[in-house]
Amino acid sequence: MTMLPAPARRKLGLVIDLDTCVGCHACAVACKEWNDGGQFGPLPDEDAYGAEPLGVWFNRIHSYEVQPEVTPDSQGNGPLQQLYKTGFVENAPAMTVHFPRSCLHCEKPDCVTVCPTGASYKRAEDGIVLVDEEKCIGCKLCSWACPYGAREYSEKRGVMQKCTLCVDRIYNESFAPAERQPACVMACPTRARHFGDLGDADSAVSKLVAEREGYALMPELGYAPVNRYLPPRPRRNGCGDKAAAADHTETLDRDQLPPLLRWVDKLLSR
DSSP: OOOOOOOOOOOOOEETTTOOOOOOOHHHHHHHHHHHHTTTTTOESSSTTTSSOEOOOOOEEEEEEEESSSOOTTTSHHHHHHHSSSOOOOOOOOOOEEEEOOOOOOOOOOOTEEEEEEEEOEEEOOOOOEEEEEOEEEEEHHHHHOTTTTOOEEETEEEEEETTHHHHHTTTTTTGGGGOOOOHHHOOTTEEEEEEEEOOSSSHHHHHHHHHBOOOSSGSOOOOOOOOEEEEOOOOSSOOOHHHHHOOOOOOOOGGGHHHHHHHHHTTOO
């Protein structure tokens, strides 16, 4: 049994905005590209274009249609209530939610404690959960222990692999400070992904979570995941007063948008 280190003050993790994620898979592809040839790669594929493709992906995106089941007057804190809070009109239309899934770098990860060889471990200095492939025997105990499905088994290599928060990138001093972020964060065209220290209440990511009422995934299981998700903002059914709808419309200066979105905005404004 692998022991966990003492709780770390520094808790590096991701904050994912479900309101602005468009399910483009740029994060998954960038993750695959960076890690395929890096310290924790390669990430092999099998029969990639065949009938039953298999492959190792640290980041996967699932898309769901969410049908409102509560009204603005409902008082509750369940997942659907988090999606439909004050500001929604009744009979709100169904909405599509794109849900990125990767390792949550839990504070109390069973995937670490069940490992018989010590291959799966949690770093004391920043809370990142990693796998030492030199020690991994491919027993898959960690994948069975993870309730989030974040472990990936490489059939070709016979070892477990997982999200590393691009630890070989975020500490790489050859990069400019602004670029020392996970590849998925750097690639996101809608800025739906944020990276930082969630153990610091004054960090930008912690303030964002507090402002948007971000939540942990399945906290009742007791694993204390570090990553947080920001719920989608209210959607309107198009029947309300135009002035009221305008009050809820957020406008951004074109110069604040990423280059691709600036080009799209300019094109659509003609």
